[in-house]
Amino acid sequence: MTADNDEIVIDQPRDEDAYALDRNIVAAILQAVEDGDRDRLVELMEPLHAADIADLLEQISPQDRSQLLHLYDREFDGDILSELDESVREEVIDELRPDVLAEAVRELESDDVVDLLEDLEHSQQEAVLDALEDSERIAAQKALSYPEHSAGRLMQREVVMVPEHWTVGQTIDYMRAHEDLPDQFYHVVLVDPRLKPVGQVTLGRLMAARRDTPLRDIADEEFHIIPLTQDEEDVAYAFKQYHLISAPVVDDDGRLVGVITIDDAMEVLDDEHEEDMLRMAGVDEDSSLSDTILETARGRATWLFVNLLTAIFASLVINLFTETIDQMVALAVLMPIVASMGGNAGTQTMTVTVRAIATRDLTANNALRVLFREVSVGALNGLFFGLVMAVVAGFWFGVPMLAVVIGLAMVLTLVAAALGGILIPLALDRLNIDPALASGPFVTTVTDVVGFFAFLGLAAQVLL
């Protein structure tokens, strides 16, 4: 492979939209597509990275996408497929001519092929598998037999391994003679005669060492082995926590079967984060900006429906106190304030808790201390905002007891918000339910119900 200086990208410093697709380039590309000017299109696309081309395809309309793909045709690169969002990817695969698709897929590394395959519909999976050479196809099918989201799916099979008793010189000679080294690798893995990994040497240290140095002497001090079935979220955590660059993957017998590199772990970390963020907001985590309106509406409706049920539940609480409200309509004016403050305080605690569970910062070792802290914070802020609202309500409606009621209700609600915000995610985590997914509705129900009940209930007792 030769260096291609045309593709060197010098980033502009302090550019506000650093790395966003340039509007003018996109416009020029769409113009070329409209004109049917293939040469111009290829010229414009040439400097773009596969990831940027994927972003471009996602951002233009389906009609433009289809036209662009037909014009671009044979130039289409396999890496673009890897970078595409699921929904657009399926569309693109349908658009590509079979031989273009076959060519594109054959360029990919084994882990990228698996990544591509696992999200496809059955018929498209077949089409891609058919495009592969026999050995590649068998390997891909094998990888797909591992559990979804497992290390087995994430790893690449291409791994550089040498016997543990080799020297630096032997290893370098071996690599020189080896035609088929992986595109990217950072370690040489040392294995025992039964192919169990027993250490690894970074290429940098291999470079710097004398030829007669035994590999064992320059092996990494720390070294992590990942089991084939480990969840990819745990894999990503290990890479981040222990600053790994690559790690060997072993099967149930402890034999080396592949390697996971940090770029894949970073991808998982980013996906997991997106998942958490969307789940906490009640958005289907597989959704993307290129989904259709109907798909999107359906994806959002699930959580809106759960929210409707909890909102009706809270309304039933209000319904218990219609007589009280009838006698003092100011209660109807003020009650959403208490519920809103409770909901927000609960969301704060819940978010901190969900994050701390994900980063393993909240464990059985400190759960009690954190619980105590959160409840104290809730009580403290409850007192403060209760006082503020008591003053506001007192002046607004001129009823001193109303001030007392809203103040007390605020304290109770914010303490309940703290309790709900920490105990609900912890309980869900114990039950092996993702706390990011399910905490929201429960916490809001707690804060709404406690908020309305405390405020209206106290009012019924004290005021009437």
Added chain:
Amino acid sequence: MTADNDEIVIDQPRDEDAYALDRNIVAAILQAVEDGDRDRLVELMEPLHAADIADLLEQISPQDRSQLLHLYDREFDGDILSELDESVREEVIDELRPDVLAEAVRELESDDVVDLLEDLEHSQQEAVLDALEDSERIAAQKALSYPEHSAGRLMQREVVMVPEHWTVGQTIDYMRAHEDLPDQFYHVVLVDPRLKPVGQVTLGRLMAARRDTPLRDIADEEFHIIPLTQDEEDVAYAFKQYHLISAPVVDDDGRLVGVITIDDAMEVLDDEHEEDMLRMAGVDEDSSLSDTILETARGRATWLFVNLLTAIFASLVINLFTETIDQMVALAVLMPIVASMGGNAGTQTMTVTVRAIATRDLTANNALRVLFREVSVGALNGLFFGLVMAVVAGFWFGVPMLAVVIGLAMVLTLVAAALGGILIPLALDRLNIDPALASGPFVTTVTDVVGFFAFLGLAAQVLL
């Protein structure tokens, strides 16, 4: 450095709490601390990675932490400091004896020293700087002169560079002779006579090539240069988008001054995620589980206060309709449902928008199409849930016109939620305000005000 097989960690497959600190080990460590048994403590801590020791220190109580540090003393490793949360880190630095601190700091790589220094209070910064050797201190001070959150702070100065016209053989001989190669490096950077980077070669390809191969022939096809002043968020994005492993950093004259590696980029990506997630929930992003109750309460209060203002604003809207509510108390029972559905739909759209802005998936190229999609989704779900609530309200209160009113209000509110959820983050982003930080209160205000106004306003017109 020699391989230390004691430190090899084999992860258990399918372990629910993979990588969480073992409760029994923590208990044994605390027991050793209580017994003042230094040998046992060192023995128990020995297999733990610095990152795990940092987690341990964060999770135990301040008293235990202090005792543990005094007993552990000279064994304290510099890497632990790098891994600690800011608040605990300051405490630990205060606890360490000056010579232990000095020793710990001297072990660190240049980028870790800077990372450590930038978060410290002035007096502690001085203490750490004093512990460094002269050349290290000057370099650290130089790094601190770069803007916060810039590539300059993130990079390590240790970089392996060679003239662009060298061959593989020359490069390998140079590295063999070079005593002081960085601990971790993945590329050799090719520079021109004025030290401008013109390409890079991965170590793997260097290994595999013949000695007489010119470096230029095996240089990476694609190659990213990062300007010293680029924001670290953009740096992390580039690493993720372009699958970089390491990238050279240049000063304003384009001269090579350092290198950023993917593990640092991954750290930034994770920090940015945490920041987005916490900011969207209105939590101070610098907060940690080890902050004091007062610090935490104050951090949370800021956003609760903003929320109080918006809630009072929404209550003012209700206050306009007290007469209407007085005539039909069912309105007070149902109105929180409309506001709650609006708030949730708004949060869904807002979260998708904030995420899409961060990943550069939402740009000027597709903003209009996405806006149209979100509003359509809002209208569709508004119609659906409006219908559902109309039926529920109709049966509940037996007033047909009330059903019509809540149905219409739901459509209006969900459309407003969609508009607010996308336009507010986009506008904030345009104004260079982090949409994750400030969108929440604005969107909730829109949905609350529209929700209450539409429902009560329609009711006042239609019902009375």
